[in-house]
Amino acid sequence: MRTCPRCGLLIDAEGRCYPGCTGPLATVRCGGCYQLNLPDAERCDGCGHELGLEPIAEPDALLCSDCGVPFSAFRAATGLLRDCVRCGGQLVDHALLRDLLERRESYGAAAPRPPRRPEHVDVRVRYVRCPACGQPMNRKNFAGKSGIIVDICREHGTWFDRGELPQLLAFAESGGTARARQQQIEDEARSRRQAEVARETARRTSVATMASSWDARRARLDAVKQLLDLLSRISG
Template sequence: MKLVACPRCHAQYDVAGFTDETVTCPCGASFPAKCPAAVDAAVKRCAACGALVGDEERVCSYCQATVIRDPAPAGPVCPECYARNPERALHCTACGIAFLPQPVRRTTEPVECPNCPGVRLGARSLGGLWVDECPMCLGLWAPRDVMDRLVDRVRERRRQEGPPPASVLHRERRSPWQAKITYRKCPVCGAAMQRKNFAGHSGVVVDWCGSHGTWLDAHEMEDIAAFVLEGGLQHGPGDDGNGTWSLPADPVKAAALLAAQQLLADERERSLARYRALGGRGRIDSEKLIQGIGDLFARLLK
């Protein structure tokens, strides 16, 4: 991870693998896509939670994590104070800021709302991360893995502040239930997006393009935040043991997996239709074909 920060709005970006010389932030600032030179600084903060630690402390009194004072192997360089940090540090051990970068946007051209034809989305800063908002329906487009970063920030808030008051935990759902299922098109590539129940059991269904990002209808981000603050990611079918939600991180593997699932479902449906057409007198065995499809996508997912 190679971090840079916007000098105007302080949004963080990971420029690892980014080949352009400059980064253009949605706030309008342009700055070099080059990490600052690292400096050695005294360890004053916990790398896990950012809490203050004493000079002699070996364990953080706040989160009970081991206080790491040796930055080897080297991890991220803080984009604000330039301190060298240990590998996998979540916070700067010198100034305490959280490392929650977002991907660099390849283009700053506005995209159209997938819900309101002809309406352009406008950039908006949400928790230090840039998303695109529709001025008509108030839906949000979170490019690439910005959605994961937003969830990380809500989880960090819950970890620092504890469970929220009952007024937040038992708030009424604000995003409307969809009476009619519609498959919206990705505002970047135009392909139909997948519908995903956030975390598998939240009841908030988002629209997801494996290559470009996630679309949230009005108030769905608030409902997801309330779900996370309530501790919804700590249990349930969407939890993988690390408190992350269930959308695959690798777009290629995710697309292959979804295509495999659809092919298998279609083939089973065709097999059942043929069986019914025969009046139940015979059984059409498509297991070999289904197995072949499964083998194909198993190879793609390796």
């Protein structure tokens, strides 16, 4: 984490340490992860890549659901990142988000760093409508245990409030997404084992029930035979 050049406190994703600080806003956008950095930064504070040519924003037809202003769109090979200059919210295409997470995870594996101290985010529960289709987005804790609550539209992407995307990328860099995938694999394997045990238990129960039914039927037949033998002896 960088420190504020004016007061020395840790800065957040916007380049400020606290609301009243007059330190510079982060204005230089990384072309690798799209995180904003302070004007004097040589490398991205998010992914560590050297800052060079900034990605060029394109005008976008979609409006921010919160602010009603047009997004600035950043185009990558795998999709679009739409950024609201007013509130800092971002709508990220699913394919682009996967690419960003995979690259950040690879960087963390090559040059591991300790998990970052969580920055302040607005934790109030609210429901966001997708800027593209207008439908309510599904809120979820990304990767199950990241602590980063995002809003997802199945068709159009993931919505991040200001500062949430850098936190999620830092989570990936520290190995969080890899651990979440491994946990999912283990959970699915455990579910398959439990289902197999349940099927085997049901099969054995069915076999035992059939055997018990046959034993009961045979006992009834034996009783009838004994009764017929008794009647035959009496009548004879």
